[in-house]
Amino acid sequence: MVFSSLPFLFFYLPATLAVYRLTPLKLRNLCLLAVSLLFYGWGEPVYISIMLLSIAVDYTHGILVERWRDNDRRARMAVASSVFFNLAILVFFKYWDFLAKSAGSLTGLDLPVLGLPLPIGISFYTFQTMSYTIDVYRQAAPVQRDPVAFGAYVTLFPQLIAGPIVQYRTVADQLKGRTESMEKFVSGVQRFSVGLAKKVLLANAIGQLWDDSLAAEHLTMAGAWLGLAAYAFQIYFDFSGYSDMAIGLGRMFGFAFLENFNYPYISRSVVEFWRRWHISLTTWFREYVYFPLGGSRVSRAKWVRNILTVWILTGVWHGAGWNFLLWGLYYGAWMLAERLLLGRWLERLPAALGRVYTLLIVLVGWALFAVEDMGRLGAYFRSLAGGGGLFSPLDGYHLRSYLPMLAILAVGSTPLARGLWERLGERGRSLLGPILVAASLVLCTASLVDASYNPFLYFRF
Numbered sequence: 001m002v003f004s005s006l007p008f009l010f011f012y013l014p015a016t017l018a019v020y021r022l023t024p025l026k027l028r029n030l031c032l033l034a035v036s037l038l039f040y041g042w043g044e045p046v047y048i049s050i051m052l053l054s055i056a057v058d059y060t061h062g063i064l065v066e067r068w069r070d071n072d073r074r075a076r077m078a079v080a081s082s083v084f085f086n087l088a089i090l091v092f093f094k095y096w097d098f099l100a101k102s103a104g105s106l107t108g109l110d111l112p113v114l115g116l117p118l119p120i121g122i123s124f125y126t127f128q129t130m131s132y133t134i135d136v137y138r139q140a141a142p143v144q145r146d147p148v149a150f151g152a153y154v155t156l157f158p159q160l161i162a163g164p165i166v167q168y169r170t171v172a173d174q175l176k177g178r179t180e181s182m183e184k185f186v187s188g189v190q191r192f193s194v195g196l197a198k199k200v201l202l203a204n205a206i207g208q209l210w211d212d213s214l215a216a217e218h219l220t221m222a223g224a225w226l227g228l229a230a231y232a233f234q235i236y237f238d239f240s241g242y243s244d245m246a247i248g249l250g251r252m253f254g255f256a257f258l259e260n261f262n263y264p265y266i267s268r269s270v271v272e273f274w275r276r277w278h279i280s281l282t283t284w285f286r287e288y289v290y291f292p293l294g295g296s297r298v299s300r301a302k303w304v305r306n307i308l309t310v311w312i313l314t315g316v317w318h319g320a321g322w323n324f325l326l327w328g329l330y331y332g333a334w335m336l337a338e339r340l341l342l343g344r345w346l347e348r349l350p351a352a353l354g355r356v357y358t359l360l361i362v363l364v365g366w367a368l369f370a371v372e373d374m375g376r377l378g379a380y381f382r383s384l385a386g387g388g389g390l391f392s393p394l395d396g397y398h399l400r401s402y403l404p405m406l407a408i409l410a411v412g413s414t415p416l417a418r419g420l421w422e423r424l425g426e427r428g429r430s431l432l433g434p435i436l437v438a439a440s441l442v443l444c445t446a447s448l449v450d451a452s453y454n455p456f457l458y459f460r461f
Contacts, residue, residue, distance in 0.1 A: 001042040003245045004199045006448055029152040036155035047119040057085050058129040059150045065136045066143040075137055082133040086126040093118055098320035121161035123317060125154055127284055132168040134288060141169035149175045158249035162242050164260035164280035178254035188251030190433055193440040195244025200444040202409060203238035206230045209402050222395040224383035228363045231370050233409040265413045268354030269346050270334045270361055285310050308332045323377055327368040334361060
């Protein structure tokens with residue numbers, strides 16, 4: 001079940017809100033745990049056992065770390081055990097088949113390919129539970145002795161299947177006692193409706209252009225770049241829309257999640273882009289991989305190693321495929337290039353040219369990210385370079401058909417709309433807000449009823 005679906009909007013969410021509001025305050029974490037497990041089990045009930053095992057293991061390891069506070073060796077062993085368990089689950093379900101096939105093709109080993117479906121959201125909740133144990137060891141977060149509260153944190157359905165990655169320390173106090181008010185609830189509804197509109201009305205609308213580009217037998221240079229632009233907008237409005245919905249849902253239940261996107265397509269460098277895109281993942285790798293390796297306070301050679309390590313892991317975190325490894329190396333190389341060679345040049349570059357430079361790099365990166373078959377990826381890059389011709393009548397048709405939507409998406413990916421909204425003032429926003437929420441829900445519902453195209457790009461990460 002995804003947020004942009006009719007069962008969620010008209011069955012699960014209203015019923016969950018009603019049950020939650022009727023539940024006594026002391027039992028609301030238990031209520032959240034129950035409804036979140038129901039949400040998770042809606043699509044894959046068999047994997048609830050994996051999630052419950054993860055909750056039990058990391059809850060227990062947090063207690064052990066705290067108990068062995070005076071024995072650093074044993075506390076470190078508990079942290080290492082927690083990390084090993086979480087990585088073992090992640091590697092087994094997400095990477096085993098890829099590793100088995102790769103080993104078979106490279107060495108001739110006949111390892112079994114299991115073909116197991118990937119548990120929904122496993123990349124997100126394993127990272128969250130790992131960070132909990134590490135933060136308890138660092139004394140950056142309090143140990144959670146209430147298994148229900150800890151279970152509610154791990155399974156919290158607003159951010160369960162596609163993030164943002166919520167570090168335990170950012171919600172620890174909220175699990176004990178969160179402030180719930182009508183103002184926060186209304187704010188949550190508004191934020192959710194914005195995210196829903198971004199996903200259904202914008203991401204879905206442009207996604208078909210990317211699918212057409214990827215499926216084309218004869219793809220021209222113009223068609224390839226137009227398709228990449230479509231994918232760039234689709235993944236941004238899809239994923240940032242989901243983050244908006246998650247943040248909005250969190251507010252409805254009294255939680256405050258950190259932001260996950262900050263208009264990344266206005267960035268003037270690759271380094272800046274990754275400060276604005278998927279902020280929770282970037283933060284996670286910085287705090288739990290980059291800094292422990294020494295960060296930038298090491299020799300030049302080790303610093304290069306640290307950057308490449310982080311970006312290789314970032315790449316393979318997104319998927320089990322050679323293209324994701326290449327994608328991580330691609331961004332690692334650009335990070336090094338900007339910090340070692342291009343920094344002063346980028347500072348002197350006019351803002352508009354800096355944004356064009358960054359967008360070109362990001363678009364090429366999206367090709368590496370989106371095209372998983374290596375043969376097709378090579379063919380796509382040949383089209384980007386003009387190997388399939390420059391322009392075709394079909395490109396002209398696509399451009400005429402999608403130009404208004406592309407213009408809307410371009411404006412929507414900048415802070416312009418938010419700036420106009422802030423200029424309305426509190427009174428204007430209070431009057432116009434309910435109208436826009438109602439319009440968003442009506443239009444999204446109509447679109448979902450009428451359309452069969454409703455992919456969710458980060459659903460299986």
